[in-house]
Amino acid sequence: MVDLAIFLALLCLGFFVGRINERRHFASIQRREEDLRDIRVFATRDAPPCRSGALVSGNVVVSVDYFKRFVAFLVGLFGGQIGAYETLVERGRREAVLRMKHEAQGQGASTIVNVKLMTSRVFYSDRRVGSIEVLAYGTAIQGTDINP
Amino acid sequence: MILTNIEQVPGKRIVRHLGLVNGNTVRAKHVGRDIMAGLKNLVGGELTGYTELLTESRDLATQRMVSEAEAMGANAVLNVRFSTSTISQGAAELMAYGTAVVIEDDL
Numbered sequence: 001m002v003d004l005a006i007f008l009a010l011l012c013l014g015f016f017v018g019r020i021n022e023r024r025h026f027a028s029i030q031r032r033e034e035d036l037r038d039i040r041v042f043a044t045r046d047a048p049p050c051r052s053g054a055l056v057s058g059n060v061v062v063s064v065d066y067f068k069r070f071v072a073f074l075v076g077l078f079g080g081q082i083g084a085y086e087t088l089v090e091r092g093r094r095e096a097v098l099r100m101k102h103e104a105q106g107q108g109a110s111t112i113v114n115v116k117l118m119t120s121r122v123f124y125s126d127r128r129v130g131s132i133e134v135l136a137y138g139t140a141i142q143g144t145d146i147n148p
Numbered sequence: 149m150i151l152t153n154i155e156q157v158p159g160k161r162i163v164r165h166l167g168l169v170n171g172n173t174v175r176a177k178h179v180g181r182d183i184m185a186g187l188k189n190l191v192g193g194e195l196t197g198y199t200e201l202l203t204e205s206r207d208l209a210t211q212r213m214v215s216e217a218e219a220m221g222a223n224a225v226l227n228v229r230f231s232t233s234t235i236s237q238g239a240a241e242l243m244a245y246g247t248a249v250v251i252e253d254d255l
């Protein structure tokens with residue numbers, strides 16, 4: 001009985017606090033994406049004529065809440081699309097790209113080429129999946145205006 | 149030391165190729181951080197302790213790669229890649245590798 005009460009309390013906590021957290025995070029991502037809009041990001045590897053380049057990267061470890069983890073577990077029993085994890089990877093990826101852009105901005109670069117994204121699982125002692133690390137890296141190039 | 153993940157350094161010329169260099173580190177998680185992460189795990193969101201841990205470890209791997217390149221007499225590492233692999237539940241290996249080269253100003 002006590003176990004069930006704890007379980008339900010954790011579900012509620014995850015549902016409400018997790019939902020608010022996620023909404024806040026997305027709002028903050030959107031705001032910062034707007035601010036860093038002038039930094040161009042390319043997945044292609046050829047750099048336009050420029051003065052110099054340097055490696056930039058951004059990473060983040062994000063976790064889903066207790067409620068979503070439970071939902072994912074239920075969906076996992078029958079198979080299908082797990083929306084709870086889709087927003088998790090989206091959050092992680094956008095955040096990592098933002099941090100990379102931020103580093104590029106700090107170096108005075110306006111373009112990043114050959115951007116790579118890498119996702120890996122982060123483990124806990126209790127072995128439940130639900131947290132991932134996303135790394136974004138690329139080469140920030142400076143002085144693209146020298147040879148228009 | 150200049151690092152890039154493309155095949156060249158913009159504005160420079162490659163004069164010598166010295167071969168592959170790499171650096172790695174295996175990190176286990178910190179108990180204190182794990183407890184905090186366990187709490188954060190309930191409500192979701194960024195696990196700052198883990199983000200820092202992985203950033204530090206990746207920096208160390210990069211540093212090791214750079215010192216290997218320096219020992220070879222290189223002044224740049226091109227085509228840098230990162231990889232992460234989970235060795236056991238609590239340990240992850242982070243690796244950085246690239247091609248060490250000698251570059252000079254393109255005149």
